[in-house]
Amino acid sequence: MRARVALQTVARSAVGEARRRASAQTAKVTLTCCKNAKARVITLQNPTSRNAMNRAMMVELERAVRTLEQEGAAAADAWAAGNTSAVFTAGRGLEYRSVILHGAAGAFCSGADLSALEGMRGEPAARGAANGGAGLADGGGESLREFGRWMHSTMTGALGRLRALPQVSVSLVEGPAVGGGAELMTATDLRVWGHGSRARFAQASMGVSPGWGGAARLRAIVGEQAARHLLLTGRWIGAEEASAAGLCDASTEEDGEDGWRPGPLDAAGERSCPGCVAGTCSLDASGRRSVARLLPDDAPVSALAACKASLAGDESAAFLGVWGGRAQQGVLDRVAAARTADGV
Numbered sequence: 001m002r003a004r005v006a007l008q009t010v011a012r013s014a015v016g017e018a019r020r021r022a023s024a025q026t027a028k029v030t031l032t033c034c035k036n037a038k039a040r041v042i043t044l045q046n047p048t049s050r051n052a053m054n055r056a057m058m059v060e061l062e063r064a065v066r067t068l069e070q071e072g073a074a075a076a077d078a079w080a081a082g083n084t085s086a087v088f089t090a091g092r093g094l095e096y097r098s099v100i101l102h103g104a105a106g107a108f109c110s111g112a113d114l115s116a117l118e119g120m121r122g123e124p125a126a127r128g129a130a131n132g133g134a135g136l137a138d139g140g141g142e143s144l145r146e147f148g149r150w151m152h153s154t155m156t157g158a159l160g161r162l163r164a165l166p167q168v169s170v171s172l173v174e175g176p177a178v179g180g181g182a183e184l185m186t187a188t189d190l191r192v193w194g195h196g197s198r199a200r201f202a203q204a205s206m207g208v209s210p211g212w213g214g215a216a217r218l219r220a221i222v223g224e225q226a227a228r229h230l231l232l233t234g235r236w237i238g239a240e241e242a243s244a245a246g247l248c249d250a251s252t253e254e255d256g257e258d259g260w261r262p263g264p265l266d267a268a269g270e271r272s273c274p275g276c277v278a279g280t281c282s283l284d285a286s287g288r289r290s291v292a293r294l295l296p297d298d299a300p301v302s303a304l305a306a307c308k309a310s311l312a313g314d315e316s317a318a319f320l321g322v323w324g325g326r327a328q329q330g331v332l333d334r335v336a337a338a339r340t341a342d343g344v
């Protein structure tokens, strides 16, 4: 009996090791640009576990947020100099208006990659404690507690900074968002849900509580009691319920329901993006369109950023920063021209 248990343990750890290796090879977080969506695109990809995040992915996500911060700061410099018409610019001069966060291959994200935790124990090993518990190079000897501290600080920091970006960010939720994955979608300004998407704050069932800064963000989005309900029941919720709670701002299924169909401009947009033409843009067309429809094309990104800043408690500075700028002048000129054309 004991021998069988030992064999099972060996077999399980071999499976875990194989999964860990497969995950390490294919798992990644990429930051690309879709010209058609006029967006920076953060893609989570871990095909072995519905885009659960391992350590390397968390580091890559943090790096992506840092790049977006730099691009946001460059635009903010232009706005401060009076050019409030400036948009965000990615490397190689690609201009964009928003940031889309999504998962590859029909899933959003299922939290932390549990295969990376196999073999870790609760308390620090003597070696891990001796080197300060960082253990970031190879994870060797790292305890569950040490990893948890690192993950908590890395993810809470990265997601807090993602939410604070001047760029408007949108989670495109396609498929399940579970545990940390559900926390992840609270880090963006808005959420678009795809067909069959569902979310579950499953942290308590996993023996833990939110650790990526998600509890406070969830409360800010849905309110105190709804947040308690979601965290304490751990129920699956679909797009309809999420929409009523404020966790879903649009659904990709809305395409066509109100008579909207992709027009010639959409087709032209797809032709204008090298990635869309080559099929390398990882967003699917309906998700891309839904995000594009959500954000008003005529709103300067400086004004959208100012709206975000005003919600963050800096209403005076935000307002005075865009009032009288080039973008507002442009809007006033357009209004005046339209009035002249109407003979008003």
Ligand SMILES: [Zn+2]
Pocket: 033, 034, 035, 036, 037, 273, 274, 275, 276, 277, 281
């Ligand atoms: Zn594209």
